Amino acid sequence: METDETDHVLPFQLQFDKPVASQVKIAEWNPEKDLLAMVTEDSKILLHRFNWQRLWTISPGRNITSLCWRPDGKAIAVGLEDGTISLHDVENGKLLRSLKSHTVAVVCLNWEEEGQLIRDDSKTSSSYEDRTSRFFPPAPRVPRMPGVVSGDTSFMEDSEDSYGELSNSSYQRFNILCSGDKDGSICFSIFGIFPIGKININRFSVPTPFMDKQTPRQISNSSIYKVSLSKDLCRLIVMCSGELNENTESRESQMVGQGMHSLVLDTSIFSKRKSELHQLAQQASNIEDLTEVIRASLSVMCKQWSDAMRTFLEKFDSLSTLIIDHALDSSPQEEFLSLLGGARTSSAVHQFLVNSLGEVGVKRVLKVICGTAKELQRIVLDHLQPAAEIIGFRMGELRGLSRWRARYHGIGLDEMLINNATEKCGMILVQIERFMRVLSTVEQQFSNFFNWLLKCIKLLMQEPSDQLLPYNSELVVIFLKFLYDQDPVKQLLEVDHDIEVDLETMQRVKELVQFGGFSDCEYLQRTLAKEFQQMEDSFKEAFLMPFTTVSRKMLYEDLLALFPLPSSSASVSMAIPMSISSYEVHFHQCMGNFLHLCSIEPSN
Numbered sequence: 001m002e003t004d005e006t007d008h009v010l011p012f013q014l015q016f017d018k019p020v021a022s023q024v025k026i027a028e029w030n031p032e033k034d035l036l037a038m039v040t041e042d043s044k045i046l047l048h049r050f051n052w053q054r055l056w057t058i059s060p061g062r063n064i065t066s067l068c069w070r071p072d073g074k075a076i077a078v079g080l081e082d083g084t085i086s087l088h089d090v091e092n093g094k095l096l097r098s099l100k101s102h103t104v105a106v107v108c109l110n111w112e113e114e115g116q117l118i119r120d121d122s123k124t125s126s127s128y129e130d131r132t133s134r135f136f137p138p139a140p141r142v143p144r145m146p147g148v149v150s151g152d153t154s155f156m157e158d159s160e161d162s163y164g165e166l167s168n169s170s171y172q173r174f175n176i177l178c179s180g181d182k183d184g185s186i187c188f189s190i191f192g193i194f195p196i197g198k199i200n201i202n203r204f205s206v207p208t209p210f211m212d213k214q215t216p217r218q219i220s221n222s223s224i225y226k227v228s229l230s231k232d233l234c235r236l237i238v239m240c241s242g243e244l245n246e247n248t249e250s251r252e253s254q255m256v257g258q259g260m261h262s263l264v265l266d267t268s269i270f271s272k273r274k275s276e277l278h279q280l281a282q283q284a285s286n287i288e289d290l291t292e293v294i295r296a297s298l299s300v301m302c303k304q305w306s307d308a309m310r311t312f313l314e315k316f317d318s319l320s321t322l323i324i325d326h327a328l329d330s331s332p333q334e335e336f337l338s339l340l341g342g343a344r345t346s347s348a349v350h351q352f353l354v355n356s357l358g359e360v361g362v363k364r365v366l367k368v369i370c371g372t373a374k375e376l377q378r379i380v381l382d383h384l385q386p387a388a389e390i391i392g393f394r395m396g397e398l399r400g401l402s403r404w405r406a407r408y409h410g411i412g413l414d415e416m417l418i419n420n421a422t423e424k425c426g427m428i429l430v431q432i433e434r435f436m437r438v439l440s441t442v443e444q445q446f447s448n449f450f451n452w453l454l455k456c457i458k459l460l461m462q463e464p465s466d467q468l469l470p471y472n473s474e475l476v477v478i479f480l481k482f483l484y485d486q487d488p489v490k491q492l493l494e495v496d497h498d499i500e501v502d503l504e505t506m507q508r509v510k511e512l513v514q515f516g517g518f519s520d521c522e523y524l525q526r527t528l529a530k531e532f533q534q535m536e537d538s539f540k541e542a543f544l545m546p547f548t549t550v551s552r553k554m555l556y557e558d559l560l561a562l563f564p565l566p567s568s569s570a571s572v573s574m575a576i577p578m579s580i581s582s583y584e585v586h587f588h589q590c591m592g593n594f595l596h597l598c599s600i601e602p603s604n
Contacts, residue, residue, distance in 0.1 A: 018052050026066070030073040035090070037076055039064045045078065047093065056093040060086060065105045070192065071113035071175050077192055079106025085179055087192055101187040101195060106179050111192065112229040113175040114274055130282060131397070136390050139289070140383045142296040174278045176233065176270060180224035184240065188270075188550075190281035193288070197550040201240060201263060204556040218245050219261065228580035233270035235557065237580050238263040241565055258565045260576070264558040269411075269550055276411050277550075279401065283394045284543055290394075291536060293387040294428075298529055301376050301384075302493040308372035309487055315365050318356050322348040333480045339456060340476055353457050362457065366450040373443035376489075377436065385432050392425035398542075412549025417542040423518055424535035431528040435492050445483050448475045495529045 022040035029036055035055075038046045043064045047055040066079035075096060076088045083102030086095055177192040188197040201224070206217040222242030229236050241260050270277065319332045326348040328335075335349045399422050401408050402415040451471040458465035491497045501524045509521045523531065 020046070026064070028067055028069060030069045030090075031071060032073055035073070037067060037069070039067055039078075045076070045088070045093070047076075047090070058088065058093040063105075065107055066109045066179075068109035068111050068177075070111050070177075071173070075192070077109050077111060077177055077179075079109050079179060081105040083181065085109070085177070085189075085192075097193050099189065099193070099195070101179060101189065101198070102181040102185060104181045104183050104185075107182050107224055108180045108226050110178045110227045110229055111175060112178070112231065112233065113173050114233055114271075115231055132286070132390060132393060135393065136386070139286070139390055140293055140386045142293050143300050143379050143383045145300060174233075174274045176229060178227045178229050178236065180227045180238070182223045184219070184222035184224060184242070186224065186227060186236070186238065188267075190277060191285060194281040194285045195547055196277065196281065197547060197554060199265070199551055199554050201238060202242075204263075206244070206556060206559050219243070219263075220245055221258075225260075225576060226578055226580055229267065229270075233274065234266070234268040236265040236267045236554075238265065239578055239580065244561065260562040260565055262560040262562055263556075264560075266555045266557045269553040273411050276401075276408055276413075277546075280398070280408075280411065280413060280546060283398050287391050287394050287539065290387040290391045291539065293383055294391075294532055295536075297379050297384040297387070298493060298532060301379055302490070302529075304372050304375060305489055305493065308369050309490065311368045312365055315357060315361055319348065319352045322352050322356070333484050336480050336484075337477070340452070340473060340480075345460065350460060353453065354460055357453075357457075359454060359457050362450050362453050366447065369446050370443055373439055373446075376439055380432060380436060380439075385429075388425065388428050388432060392422070392429060395422045395425050398422075410549075412546035414542065414545045417538075417545060421535070421538040421542045423520065424531070424538045427518060427520070427523045428528075428531050428535050430523065431492075431526070431531045434524075435489075435528050438488050438492060442483065442489050445475060445479045448472055449479045449483075452476050492528045494527055495533055497527050497530075499525050499527060501525050 020038070020040060022042045022044065024038045025041055026039035027036060028038075034050045036048045036050070038048070040046065042059075043062065044057055044059045045064065045067070046057050049055065060078065060080060062084070063081035064078055065081050068077050069075075070077065070087075074090050076090060078086045078088060080086065083100060083104055083106060085099045085101055085106055087097045088094065089096050175191060176196075177189045178186060179189075180186045183200075184202045185198060185200045187195065190196050201219055201222050204219065206219065219240070219242040222240045224238060224240045226239040227236060239260070239262055241258065243258050244261065316332065319335070323330060323332065323335065326346070328346060328348055330338075330346075335346055339345055339349055395418065398413065399415075399418045402413045402418040405415070448471050451469045452473075454468050455465050455471060458468065491499070505524065506521065509517065509524060513519060513521065526534070
C-alpha cells in the first residue's frame with residue numbers, strides 16, 4: 001500500500017541545469033512565475049522564460065545590488081550601488097525611468113500593490129477620473145535629436161510607446177515601490193516613479209520596557225537587509241542590523257551590541273489616503289513626463305539654431321577679414337548700408353559677394369536658416385506648446401484638489417504652492433507665444449536680407465534679376481542694425497540673459513494684476529529658458545510638501561531583537577539569506593488582518 005501511494009506522489013524534479021557565463025547573485029521570479037530575472041556577478045541582467053529561453057541581456061554599467069518585479073510583471077526595478085533605482089521594460093530591457101533616491105547602495109527593493117482597484121472603492125470618497133484625455137490629444141513625445149536619421153527613430157518611438165502603455169497600466173492600481181539602503185534609509189515611490197516619502201530608521205526612538213519603565217532606545221549604525229510592505233499598505237516590516245543603544249539621563253548611550261532586528265513601521269497613511277495619493281501621483285507623474293518633453297525640446301531647438309547661425313557666421317566672417325585686408329575703416333554693416341544706399345561698391349564687398357559668397361552660398365545659407373526656423377516652429381507646435389498646455393491643465397486640476405483642504409491638506413497638497421506653480425504654467429505659455437513671434441520675425445528678416453543679396457550679386461555680375469523675389473529696403477536696414485550681429489532667438493533659449501522691456505509695457509503689465517493678471521510682473525524680462533527653469537523649481541517646491549508630510553506620518557510601531565551579530569559585521573555587511581511573507585487571516589466578526597512571517601536561514 002505504501003509503495004502504491006508513493007508511486008502517485010510527484011516529488012520535486014530538476015527541470016534544467018544550465019550554465020551561465022558568470023555567477024548568479026540575485027534571481028527573482030515574476031508574479032506569474034514564468035519569467036526569471038537574474039543578476040550576475042559582472043552586473044548583467046538576464047531575463048529567461050521558464051523553458052530557459054533567453055529574452056534579453058543588459059548591462060547598466062554599474063554594480064547591481066538589488067532587483068524586484070513590478071506587481072503586474074511588466075517592469076523590473078533595479079537598485080544600483082550608487083543609490084540609483086532604474087526601471088526597465090520587460091519586453092526589451094530598455095530603460096524607462098531612473099531615480100536617484102539614495103546616496104549609497106540600494107540593498108533591497110519591494111514593490112507592493114494595493115489589492116483593489118481605486119475605482120472599486122467608495123463612490124463618494126475614492127472615485128476619480130483623469131479628465132485630460134477628454135480635452136487634449138495624446139501627450140507629445142520627446143522630439144528627435146538632430147543628426148538621427150528617420151530610419152533610426154523607429155526603435156526610439158517603440159520604446160516611448162511601450163513606456164506610455166506601461167504608465168497607463170501602472171496607474172490603474174495603486175502601488176508603492178519601497179527601497180532600502182545600507183545606511184538605514186528607506187524611500188517610497190508611488191508607481192515607482194513619484195517619490196512620496198523617505199525615512200531613516202536610525203532616527204526612530206524605540207521605547208522598550210526596562211526596569212518597569214519605558215526606556216527609549218535608538219538603532220545606530222544600521223544596515224537594512226530586507227523591507228516588505230503589507231498587502232493593505234498599513235505596515236512596513238524592516239529586517240536590519242544595528243546597535244541598539246539605551247539613552248540614559250546623562251545623555252550618554254549604553255551600547256547593547258550589534259544584532260539583527262525586525263522593525264515594524266506604521267505606514268497606514270498609504271491605506272487611509274490611497275485615493276488622494278493616487279490622484280496626486282498620477283497628475284504629478286504626467287507633469288514630470290511633460291516637463292521632460294519641454295526640456296528636451298528646448299535643448300534640441302538650441303542646438304539646431306546654434307548650428308544654423310554658425311553656418312551664417314562662417315560665411316560672413318570672411319567679409320570682416322576682407323575689409324581689414326583692403327585697409328577699410330568700416331564695419332560689414334556700414335558696407336552693406338552703403339551698397340543699399342546706391343554708393344559705389346567697395347572692392348571688399350565686391351570680392352565677398354561675387355567670389356567668396358556667390359549666389360550658391362547665399363541660397364545655401366538661406367536654406368539652412370529658414371529650414372531651421374521652420375523646424376523650430378514644428379517642434380514648438382508639435383512638442384513644446386502641447387506639453388505646456390497639458391501641464392497647465394493638470395496643474396489646474398491639482399489646484400482644484402488643493403482647495404479641498406479636508407482631504408488633501410493631510411497629504412501636504414498646499415494651495416499657495418500649487419497656485420504659484422499654476423501661474424508659472426501660464427507664464428511659460430506667454431513665453432512660448434513670444435518666442436514664436438520673434439522666430440517668425442527673424443526668419444522673415446533673414447529671408448528679406450538674402451533676397452536683397454541675391455539681387456546685388458546679379459547686378460554685380462551683370463545678370464538678369466527679373467525672376468528674383470522682391471525685397472523691402474526698410475527691413476534690410478532693420479536687419480543690419482539689429483540682427484546682423486545679434487541673435488534674439490538664441491537669447492530666448494538661454495537662461496542667463498535678461499530681456500529689456502520698456503517702462504510703458506511694464507506699467508501695463510502691473511495694471512493687469514488688478515484684472516487677474518500674473519502677480520509676478522517681471523516675467524517679460526525673463527527668457528523662455530529662464531521661465532522654464534522657474535516653472536520647474538515651482539513644481540519641485542509644490543511636490544516637496546507632500547513628500548515631507550507623508551514622511552513625517554510614517555511612525556515606529558514595534559521592534560523585535562532577533563539575534564546578536566559578531567562585532568566584525570559592524571563594518572562589513574553579512575550575507576544572511578532571509579525572506580518576509582504575509583498572509584491574511586480573518587477573525588470572527590472582524591475584517592481581515594495581515595500577519596507576517598520572517599524566515600531566516602541559520603548559518604552552518
